[in-house]
Amino acid sequence: MTELTAPAAGADAPQASLWKDAFRAMARRPDVLFASLIMLFVFTMAAFPGLFTDKDPTRCIGREARGRPETWFRGEHPLGTDAFGCDFAATIVHGTRPTITLALSVIVLSVLIGMTLGILAGYFGGWIDAVISRALDVFIVIPLMMGAILLLSLFRGRGSSGNLLETVAPAAIALTLFGWMEFCRYARAATIETKNLDYVTAARCLGAKDRRIMFRHVLPNAVVPITAIVPTSLGSVIVVEAALAVLGIGVQPPATSWGVLLSNGTQWAGGGYIYLFGIPLGLLILTVFSFATFGDALRDALDPKLR
Amino acid sequence: MNAETGQASAAPEPVLQATGVVKHFPVQRGVVFKRTVGNVRAVDGVDLELHAGRTLGVVGESGCGKSTLAKLLVGLEPPTSGSIKVLGQEIGGLSARRIRPVRRDVQLVFQDPYTSLNPRMTVGDIVGEPFEIHTDVVPRRERGAAVKELLDMVGLSPDHVNRYPHQFSGGQRQRIGIARALALRPRVLVCDEPVSALDVSIQGQVINLLERLQDELGLAYVFIAHDLSVVRHIADEVAVMYLGKVVERGAGAEIYGGPRHPYTQALLSAVPVPDPALRGHREEIVLQGDVPSPIDPPSGCRFRTRCWKAAERCAEEVPGLDEGGGAHEAACFYAEGRDVTRAVK
Numbered sequence: 030m031t032e033l034t035a036p037a038a039g040a041d042a043p044q045a046s047l048w049k050d051a052f053r054a055m056a057r058r059p060d061v062l063f064a065s066l067i068m069l070f071v072f073t074m075a076a077f078p079g080l081f082t083d084k085d086p087t088r089c090i091g092r093e094a095r096g097r098p099e100t101w102f103r104g105e106h107p108l109g110t111d112a113f114g115c116d117f118a119a120t121i122v123h124g125t126r127p128t129i130t131l132a133l134s135v136i137v138l139s140v141l142i143g144m145t146l147g148i149l150a151g152y153f154g155g156w157i158d159a160v161i162s163r164a165l166d167v168f169i170v171i172p173l174m175m176g177a178i179l180l181l182s183l184f185r186g187r188g189s190s191g192n193l194l195e196t197v198a199p200a201a202i203a204l205t206l207f208g209w210m211e212f213c214r215y216a217r218a219a220t221i222e223t224k225n226l227d228y229v230t231a232a233r234c235l236g237a238k239d240r241r242i243m244f245r246h247v248l249p250n251a252v253v254p255i256t257a258i259v260p261t262s263l264g265s266v267i268v269v270e271a272a273l274a275v276l277g278i279g280v281q282p283p284a285t286s287w288g289v290l291l292s293n294g295t296q297w298a299g300g301g302y303i304y305l306f307g308i309p310l311g312l313l314i315l316t317v318f319s320f321a322t323f324g325d326a327l328r329d330a331l332d333p334k335l336r
Numbered sequence: 337m338n339a340e341t342g343q344a345s346a347a348p349e350p351v352l353q354a355t356g357v358v359k360h361f362p363v364q365r366g367v368v369f370k371r372t373v374g375n376v377r378a379v380d381g382v383d384l385e386l387h388a389g390r391t392l393g394v395v396g397e398s399g400c401g402k403s404t405l406a407k408l409l410v411g412l413e414p415p416t417s418g419s420i421k422v423l424g425q426e427i428g429g430l431s432a433r434r435i436r437p438v439r440r441d442v443q444l445v446f447q448d449p450y451t452s453l454n455p456r457m458t459v460g461d462i463v464g465e466p467f468e469i470h471t472d473v474v475p476r477r478e479r480g481a482a483v484k485e486l487l488d489m490v491g492l493s494p495d496h497v498n499r500y501p502h503q504f505s506g507g508q509r510q511r512i513g514i515a516r517a518l519a520l521r522p523r524v525l526v527c528d529e530p531v532s533a534l535d536v537s538i539q540g541q542v543i544n545l546l547e548r549l550q551d552e553l554g555l556a557y558v559f560i561a562h563d564l565s566v567v568r569h570i571a572d573e574v575a576v577m578y579l580g581k582v583v584e585r586g587a588g589a590e591i592y593g594g595p596r597h598p599y600t601q602a603l604l605s606a607v608p609v610p611d612p613a614l615r616g617h618r619e620e621i622v623l624q625g626d627v628p629s630p631i632d633p634p635s636g637c638r639f640r641t642r643c644w645k646a647a648e649r650c651a652e653e654v655p656g657l658d659e660g661g662g663a664h665e666a667a668c669f670y671a672e673g674r675d676v677t678r679a680v681k
Contacts, residue, residue, distance in 0.1 A: 047456050227452035231516065234410055235466045236439040245465075249456045333455060333500035 047249065051330035061326045064319035071316050074122055075129040084119035121308060124285040131197045131204075131286065132266045136259060138205040143212025148243055148251055150213070151220025161213070169210050173269060176207035181278040196284040200273060204266055211262070215254040223250045249331060256328045260321035267313055287313055349424055351523045351556045352386040352409065352442065357418035357428075359404050363631060374631045378404040380580035381418070383657075384558075388523060389550065391557040393571025393588065395564055395603070399627060401580040402560045403447075406528040409558060410444045411435050423523065440470060443517035447529040449509035453501040459512055460497030463487065466519035473520060486515040489552075491545060507538035511545065518549070526558045531566060543570055564607050568592050576600045579630055579638045585657060586664025594673035596666035599639045605676040619676060637668070645670045 055061045074081055110117055150161035168176075177200075184199040223229060229246050237245075271288025273279030280286045287309045294306030329335045360375035379401045386392050396402050407413040409420060411427045420428045422442050427435055446452035453462055464483045467474045474482045484494035490511040501509055510530060517525055527546070531539040543566065549555060561567050567574060567588075574591045576584040576599065584597040595601045602621040609615050623642045628634055634641050640650040649669055657665040663673065 046458060046461060050458075227446050227448060228454040230412065231444070231446060231452050231513070232465065232469075234412055234439065234444045235469050235516070235520070236436040237465070237469050241469065245457075246454055331456065334502050 047331065047333070050333070051327070054330040055326050058326055060322050064322035064326075067315050067319040068323070071125065071129060071312070071319075074125040076126075078122045078126065081122045082116070082119040084116040117305065117308070120285060121287075121290065121312070124287055124290055124309075127197055127280050127284050128267060128270070128286040128288065131201050131270055131280070132263050134197070134201045135204045135208060135266045136263055138201070139209040139262070140212050140255060140259065142205070143209040143214075144216040144248075144251060144255065146209075147213040147216025147218075148220045148247055151217040152224055152239065152243055152247060154221075158217075162217075165210050165213055168207060171207060173204070173207045174272065177203040177269065177273060178276065178278065180206065181273060184278070196280055200270060200279050204269060208262065208266070211258060212255055215258065216251040219251040219254055220247050223247050253328055253331060256324040256331075260317055260324045263320050264313065264317040267317075350385045350421075351388050351423055352384075352558065353419075353421040354382055354384045354409065355419045355421075357382045357405070357408055357420060358416045359401075359408055359413060360416045377580050377630050377633060379408060379415075380633070382577075382580075382582055384575060384582070384585075386524065386556050386558060388556050389554050390573065391550065391559055391571045393567035393574040394558060394560045394577060395562060395567050395574060396577035397562060397603075397627065399630070400577045401630075402562075402577060403528055405577070406444065406526050406558070406560055409524075409526050410442050411439060412444070440473075440520040441522050442524040442526065443520065443522040445510075445513055445517050445525055445527040445530045448533045449506050449513055450533070452513050453509055455501055458498050458500055459487070459492075459504075462501070462512060463497075463515045463519060466516060470520060482519075486519055487512075489518065489549070490515045505538075506534050507541055510534060510538075510542050514542075514545065514549070518553070521553075522555070524556045524558065526560070528560050529562065530559075532561065532563060539566065546570065564604065576603065579627060579633055581638060581667065582657065583639065583668070584664070584666040586666075590664045594663065594675055596664070596671040596673050597639075597668045598643050598645055598670075600666070601674055601676045621676065639668075 146161050146165075150158040180203040181199055224242075224247060229242055232242050232246055267286075267288055268291075269288075270279050270286060271292045274286065274289040275292045280289060290309040291306065291313070294302075294309060297305045357379055358377075358381055359379040360377055362372040363374045363376060364370040365373050382401075382405060384392060384394075394402055394405065404413065408415050411420070411422075411430070415428050418428065419426055422438050425438055427438050430438070457465075460480070460483050463486050464479055467479045467482065480497075483497060487494045487496060492508060492511050492515070496504075501512065504512065514530075525546075530546070531542050534542060546557065547570065550557065557570070559567060559570055571588045574586065574588050575582045576591070576597065578599050584591060584595065584600045591600065592604065595604050598621075602623050605619060605621045609618055621644075625642050628638070628641055634651070636652050637643070637646070637650040637655050640646040643650070645668075647670070653669075655667045655669050657667045659667060659669055659671060
């Protein structure tokens with residue numbers, strides 16, 4: 030056994046596994062830590078808006094409308110006021126929760142639906158694949174925007190009671206219904222590629238059940254392309270939500286969201302009130318960036334060769 | 337489970353028995369309404385028998401059905417017809433659920449050690465996976481120790497459990513594959529060209545490992561290869577395949593010393609002569625043409641289209657393995673022993 034080397038590592042080292050090693054590899058990357066800080070900040074804002082502002086975003090004084098933030102981050106209105114005299118900082122902070130809830134629920138649901146259907150279609154093939162693939166084709170033909178508009182028109186005019194679920198659910202359902210296809214296609218392609226590999230045959234030869242092969246061998250391969258598209262989808266969900274808000278069928282007032290703020294802000298950005306547009310945009314970019322960094326790092330960490 | 341099978345080699349019942357095994361893959365045309373336009377006759381009536389502690393070498397050129405035969409023997413593909421018995425139990429027509437317990441007794445070693453190990457799993461997870469599938473073999477707490485023992489058995493350091501496959505060389509990876517196949521203590525190991533992807537220097541090490549394991553565990557091997565010298569070294573018995581059929585079968589020494597079937601003679605005459613002084617002094621048989629398509633094989637003897645002995649009878653009748661009644665079985669009407677490996681000045 031001349032090709033063997035004597036290792037120095039302790040024999041009692043804990044059993045490593047893909048996900049444990051991946052987590053450890055990610056924790057060592059500074060860009061991941063930075064991205065995690067941004068995500069932590071955004072999530073705290075969504076969970077505990079009271080920590081960041083003591084103002085009520087619905088208490089608006091017309092007299093104070095479009096007050097530029099003279100004293101940045103201090104004073105009566107840390108980020109100035111918007112077109113209706115509401116405190117802008119409070120508006121942003123209170124708009125975070127619907128935004129994040131909507132974006133995350135759309136992404137999580139889309140990934141779950143898309144990956145499940147994609148892996149099933151790719152793994153079993155035959156009529157299951159035929160049914161899922163044809164359904165996919167039908168949904169892909171309908172543009173996200175149009176589908177969402179048509180579906181949300183059903184909920185139109187119901188107003189909002191301020192309840193988070195009622196505020197977000199219609200938009201979340203509509204966007205998920207027309208947003209899962211991309212994940213499904215990537216998962217299906219990765220599954221078809223994986224299922225004929227020798228190591229899957231080896232697992233089958235050992236007597237592994239379909240479920241085990243799908244979770245242990247196929248899923249980690251299918252996650253790779255998904256991690257690459259989740260961050261961009263996250264950004265596009267927030268932007269589409271803004272477009273729906275312009276049409277009055279997205280998040281219903283008095284609840285607000287970054288998308289609503291963005292679309293309102295564009296009207297004033299040209300008139301010197303660039304902060305009304307720039308601050309929500311900056312937050313959106315930072316959030317998408319942190320998800321992108323995280324997804325990228327996760328993909329690298331899941332590939333032992335790159336570690 | 338069966339570390340004591342070394343003594344069982346005297347038992348009359350074969351550990352693996354295939355009778356008239358046929359595997360056809362339908363060739364289909366059409367998008368919506370599929371119609372079968374023909375069959376690829378990958379394996380077309382193969383009989384073989386393997387006893388504990390013995391090695392059966394299966395040789396043949398690419399595309400002759402060797403790998404399909406391997407998949408049939410381990411139950412990965414159901415045979416179109418015929419019977420495959422593992423320890424006397426039929427696996428040919430079993431459902432996926434019923435076949436699972438039998439899987440433990442016959443395992444597969446793959447050709448390519450670079451694709452047969454999941455790159456995202458640690459060595460410990462790969463070798464330990466059989467225990468997670470068959471949870472009753474080793475209790476959960478003892479699995480870590482069992483994995484280390486397996487690694488030790490195949491000549492790897494037990495400390496390598498937390499490494500990933502890409503950190504190993506080809507030979508080491510093949511050892512990991514062997515350790516995984518051995519985890520369930522099988523009686524039969526089907527090795528599908530286990531060394532053809534390795535360096536020649538490493539091939540020897542892996543072959544020696546397989547021989548040592550056979551002695552220690554009483555394993556029976558089906559050793560599929562196209563490298564005739566490797567088979568000569570390891571096999572007790574040799575079966576030569578051509579286009580889905582066994583054309584000659586017998587003890588290793590008999591086949592190599594006096595092949596009777598024209599195809600075997602041609603195959604063996606192509607083995608390189610290890611002595612440069614004797615090069616060119618051996619009778620070489622060069623076959624004409626290509627292997628016919630397995631979708632539409634020739635009538636009668638399948639080798640007749642390339643055979644220099646072919647007569648009219650060969651086109652009309654299918655020769656059985658018992659033709660001629662020589663020292664060992666050969667499926668040829670005009671079989672005669674002929675030493676083609678020796679070169680003389």
